[in-house]
Amino acid sequence: MSDEEAARFGVSLADRRLYVRMDSGKVNITPPAASAKWFKLTSVALHNGNDLYPDGDNVQTIEQWFPPETWEGLTDDLVNRILNDIDAGMPDGERYSDAGAAKARAAWKVVQKHVSKKSDQQCRDIIATWVKNRVLLKETYHSPVTRKDREGLHVDDMKRPGQVT
Incomplete structure (x- = not known):
């Protein structure tokens, strides 16, 4: 391996x-x-x-x-709680990021907070899938910390699990 x-x-x-x-x-x-x-x-x-x-x-x-399945155990309710936390952003007003170099703003850490048994890579894969499928959207926002425009993640509520489109 x-x-x-x-x-x-x-x-x-x-x-x-x-x-x-x-x-x-x-x-x-x-x-x-x-x-x-x-x-x-x-x-x-x-x-x-x-x-x-x-x-x-x-x-x-x-x-x-059998390797663990990335999406195993992720119910609609759990996924929506994770998406709520990502959409709320960080306490200091920063938005989460899907960037590989993101440290404090790393969105995959929010996934891992909710499903601690998932590996770092599995959590990164979940975020990458949500970005690819446009469940998570990258949008520019004005950072209250750096006072510059940055890119951060927002949830497309119409693509949440359990939503009828």
């Missing part, structure tokens, strides 16, 4: 060596990481201990592993 895949699936860098994926040998038809067949190496005790070697042997085997 690559560093990028580990980040996307919320697997620690120390544990990523335990995960392997099975792909076709033909590189140009390899499925994306999320749709590949994944396996996790696990240790199995053989219970063959004796007086000389009381713990016995362990062997490595694999079990199928």
Whole structure:
């Protein structure tokens, strides 16, 4: 598992060596990481201990592993609470941002506040999807902190989950 895949699936860098994926040998038809067949190496005790070697042997085997789904567990109600927080902006009047370099204004952190089990990358992917689908709109606003025009995120209420268009 690559560093990028580990980040996307919320697997620690120390544990990523335990995960392997099975792909076709033909590189140009390899499925994306999320749709590949994944396996996790696990240790199995053989219970063959004796007086000389009381713990016995362990062997490595694999079990199928399913990467966490990015959208799993996100109900309409939860999504709307996340969108409400993003649309409200920050307490100092700043708007959240989808920019990769955003730190304090990073919108993905709002997602993670509501669904803490999602990895940073999954939260970033959720924000990117909402921007792509225009659920979140980038609009220019006047920053009360920097006193300059900046780009920030607003919610298109007509594209919220549960809205009939």
